[in-house]
Amino acid sequence: MQKIGVFVCHCGTNIAGTVDVHAVAEALKEEPGVVFSADYPYMCSEAGQNMIKDAIRDYQLTGAVICSCSPRMHEATFRKAATSAGLNPYLVEIANIREQCSWIHKDMPTATEKAIILGKAAIAKVHLNAPLTAGESPVTKRALVIRGGIAGIQTALDIAEAGFPVDIVEKQPTIGGKMTQLDKTFPTLDCAACILTPKMVDCAQNENIKIYSYSEVTDVKGFVGNFRVTIKRKARYVDETKCTGCGICTEKCPMKKVPNEFNLGMNNRTAVYIPFAQAVPKVATIDPEHCNMLKNGKCGVCAKVCTAGAIDYKQKDEFIEQEYGAIVVATGYNPIKLDRYDEFAYSQSKDVITSLEFERLTNAAGPTSGQLLRPSDGKHPHTIVFVQCVGSRDTSGCGKEYCSKICCMYTAKHAMLTREKYPDTDVYVFYIDVRTPGKNFDEFYRRAVEEYGVHYIKGMVGKVAPRADGTLLVQASDLISNEQLKINADLVVLAAAIEPDKTARPLATMLTASMDTNDFFTEAHPKLRPVESPTAGIFLSGTCQGPKDIPETVSQASAAAAKVIGLLVKDKLTCNPCVAHSDEWMCNGCSSCEKVCPYGAITYSDKEFKMPDRTIAIRRVASVNEAVCQGCGACTVACPSGAMDLKGFSNRQIMAEVDAICK
Amino acid sequence: MIFSYYPGCTLKTKAKELDRYARLSAEALGITLEELPEWQCCGGVYPMAKDEIATKLSSVRALASAKALGHDLVTLCSACHNVLKQVNHDMAADENIRTKANNYMQPDEAYGGETKVIHYLELLRDTVGFGELAKQVKNPLKGRKIAAYYGCLLLRPGSVLQMDNPENPTIIEDFIRALGAEAVVYPMRNECCGGYVTLENRELANRRSGAVLESAKECGAEMIITACPLCLYNLNKNTDGYDVPVYYFTELLAEALGVKEGGACDGAGQ
């Protein structure tokens, strides 16, 4: 005989404001098996939890239904309370009468009726619940960090510092990411290379860190604590163990006209190259698209000049498989392409550049050795116009709906540094809003205006017209003075919106990690679990989760590391007991379940069965590895004979819920 | 290949060359343009208001008539193209306008934006192909520096017109190159000439078309071509003395294809 307790939470006015909680408790009291039903202002509070514990003991409950918020919020809380009172935690069911009821209805009678129905469904399910015991699985004490920009570097360093081995997989020939391309960093104007390259070197020297540069993750299997990852090490045609990074090959390579991606195509590199002087690993890479030897077998200069004998034209892509307990995504961002903003003439004039290109033009290691010169004629620009929000906050379908967050500050930095180095330059910044929340950020922007005399104008640029004399006619609004401005500029700098790296989307599919419509990774909770993906064991670091500046990226990177460390210190993880199991008598051995299982948890084997006529039959049947199964339920849907079922979510339980709702 | 053709009112009177040379050139290119029977004036400007139904009906009639004939509808005048294309978009996408227009006209079969409206330039680019057009050229316009003037109506709003990149179009430049001439690219080629405001404010139209002419001239244009009779008028009426002759693009096309009567478009006689 079931003895079920029902506990209806007010959640302050969150639920009680639209649901008559007392009426819900009264109505559910009448359901079969219910021996206790009550409502309480905050069921998750200590007093509320005590009410549940007392009822379990006093009424010797065999099941509990909590009508409250989403199970994602407090299921664990209530299960823990039940366990402490001696009730198996899997005999507790949550009826979500907040997110799925009170928050979406305005009318009290409607919401109350629905809350009662949701409660009845949960009661119907509890009738069929069985006590479940969670198993344990071991934890592989090694972490994987995908991409090695400042986010990945910081996460890896922190994990390594705690004593765990960590691998960085970086697509480019060197780690360092976007920050290597920046000149100075706001708000303190430290040189980006000066603060980043020591960290890159730390990564290379830390014995807990292994860097797989020029590599990509191609496959991910397994689950939290036990991921199996395939890493593709792209052929760089240079033996990393032999190359000393002396650079003689890059000097002698005759193919010198390859657009240099490090300088955003503003100068050239050779076909064999080291991206920049402080690259880590400092190893040459041959670009197969431009190397004459690899293309048509004619050249071989680099092999001849390499004293270390490191050049290997026969090198092939290599695949390695590695096990990890946790995976950190740090795939970063890129500025958007500006082909849908031709009113700013980016594709029509060399002197219309992006802010990242501006960084290269002011960087001592850039194409102009740090001299701010116009790309078209190499002359010093005397009037510079900065345009903010190019493609950000755009709902027209051309750009991104969100604010890219970093542009206000880096533009203030660019404007300020320009005025400092070239006081004869007129600098205009067109803005819609100046957004500078952050420590010392607004002060920084105000300094650009008050001390450096940057002209900040509220209004947007509408068109940049390249003129025959080489100047750029900038047409813009000045909303404060209500004027239409025309400025003859020498250089126009566009603060292009940023977007997640294109590799993020396929990676998310591999990781079964969720993303938003902008391809930013979704966090488990926007406020309370900001560095975890909802997929267990996957963590988020840096701009793959949303636009961020460097200080914020580094904070998040360390936070992600802390979460990883918290996972890796455990020897075992409690498994989810709500896993699939196969009724071997019903299984017809069709393999449908095996094909859909994303975790490889299902295996087939031949088993002996004693048949009713006392003969022995050998049949091929499925069995589930409960330590590997994640309880996704794909197999139960695929199984044509109904042999597969999910513990805690059996077909009978779900049908009972549906019946209760439809009654 | 057969297309329905909507010439529009001005092409029957003040812009006869635009029409005549389009027809002669199409013939030379093996394309049949069949003028829609009993077409009516499109009204010259697209009625933007959501509650303007009657002013859209002449366009709907032309569109529905092309649908009945089973051909794509070719336009030539930029204004007609803009109006027909935008009204067609309304008929496809705006249920309120579609229902009211159909209720008003009571056609045998309701019209829902099925006709494909293509500008003559799109016909050249997408059906003939500029590569093929270049092969058909008998008198290449070598050495002429020609600037394309798109104006505003041919390209905007880009989401509806969908002819080309509204901020950096290339279709007329590619056309110019196909005829063997040099295309002069200048930034004001997609800005308004002053349009209908010329009727009561000559000064304004003079300033607007002056800005276009100045920009073209500065970039080295020796002549300008356009698809719009009103653009041609406004540019020609400019009193600031830029000395850049303006032609319809079809005049140049006919000349290059060797089907133009009279003299070359070389600035003489303008």
Add this chain to the structure above:
Amino acid sequence: MAQVSKEEIIRISGVNPLKCMRCGKCSATCPSYEEMEYHPHQFVYMVEKGEIEPLLKSADSLYHCLSCFACVERCPRNVEPAKLVEAIRLAVIRQQGQNHLKPETIPEVLDEDLPQQAIVSAFRKYSK
């Protein structure tokens, strides 16, 4: 001139002025900016605030808009300011005796090259 409500203008135009983020890009390249008393971004803001009357009375603004769609094309929020100008203009000329262009004036402005298109368009924009 009769009063016209903000709701009426929003209904005629189909424009939601609340989408505007006040960047002013519409007015940045408006070719008739200098001739207009109120500029495209002001049309959006004033309609949002319900200040319709000054717009109704501003002939300079209503009849100098070229309907060139530059503001519509470049708006990053799909606000379509030109449709507000059109709606206000219609709200004026739909009223008795408010036609801006009268047939009697045509002979004065006619010249032999003037395309029909100009006259037809002007009547569509200026008269009912």
